Amino acid sequence: MKPYILAETNYKAIQDEKFELAILPWGATEAHNYHLPYGTDVYEADHIAAESARIAWEWGAKVIVLPTVPFGVNSGQTDILLDINMHPSTQLAVLNDVVEVLDRQGIRKLLVLNSHGGNDFKPMLRELGVKYPRMHLSFCFWFNILNRNDYFEEKGDHADELETSVMLHLRPDLVLPLEEAGDGVAKQHTVTAFREGWAWSERKWSQVTADTGIGNPKKATAAKGKQFFKDLTEKLGGFFYELAKTDGMYE
Template sequence: MRPYILAETNWKQIQETRFDLAILPWGATEAHNFHLPYATDVIEADFIAAESARLAWEKGAKIIVLPTIPFGVNTGQTDILLDINLYPSTQLAILGDIIEVLNRQGIHKLLILNSHGGNDFRWMLRELGVRYPDMLLATCSWFAVLDKSKYFDEPKGDHADEMETSLLLHFRPDLVTPLDQTGDGTARQWTIQGMREGWAWAERRWSEVTADTGIGNPKKATAEKGKRYFEDVTEKISGLLVELAAADRSKLYE
């Protein structure tokens, strides 16, 4: 029983505990090429949140990890079988309910640990921050924390790529099919220059961009690469958890 994981604790154990920070991992349920499970983003969120919290807890941070939300924004994948979509407005409603509970019970800091590229919580936290001015609301995406090029041979992918495949080989190799059976994750590029350069944006229609639902070649993935990346990213995130838990709401700027 890990006291910083809400799903594993009980009321007797935690009712006298004062928590300074709640962590809400948020994933997605979607196809990940031919070789990774639909729950890839959820599994990554579970492992990374738990290990980051363990490291922070051992440094004295009073934190609690809430259960991972398994569905994310998949509006560009409506024709891919069983990719489960939550609209951003639905996410806003869910977040609002959770924050209401935390605020009422005296836990005034929340970090959303995002595990899915289609999720964007910043605008939601702007709105909810006005409703709950006593709350410190933050978000980070674990996949944006480190420079992938220092860990992987093909760092340009962003879905079922070498990084995600390496992590799943480390976390749950039983759920990864042989890499010689997977697609190569080739993605078609925008014909519109501003989109190609990244300073303009429109949602990608996934089935028109990729034939195997992956973006990025996974074939050089190894469990060893995943382990190294996992250790470094959780160490980095744990530092954020420690700082957030200790932060004085009235002294956030210098």
């Protein structure tokens, strides 16, 4: 039993605790090339949140990790079998209910730990910040915290070398042999602004990639995933600690 993981602890253990920070991991349920499980984003969120919270807890921060939300925005993947889409309006409703509980019970800091590229929490947290002025609401996307080029050779953003390496470290039992993976080749947008990244249009997944992956996973290894996971959770653990312990956010 880990006292900083709500799903594992019990009322006897926490009834007198004064938590400083709640962490809400948020993933997705979607195809990840041929070789990774549909729950990849959820498994990553679970493990990254738990290890980072362990570090912060052992340093003295009273953090609590809430159960991971398993569904994300997959509106560009409506024709991919069993990719479960949760609309942003639904995410806002879920977030509102969580924030309402925390605010009422005096846990005034919430960090959404995002584990899926289709989720966009900034406008939601802006709206909820007006509704719950006593709350400090924030989010981060673990995929973008470290410089991937320090760890991995291949570019990508979905079921790629990075994600495959992390899953080979965390849940190798759920990863098929890499010779069964697709190559993750993704078509580029024909419109220059979208291709250069200063304008946005949702990717229609089945038109962009044949195997649902974006990025070649074939150079992934468990050793790469282990080092990345260690460095990532150490940095996130420090962030959890600092966020939990900081009273004033500005100086």
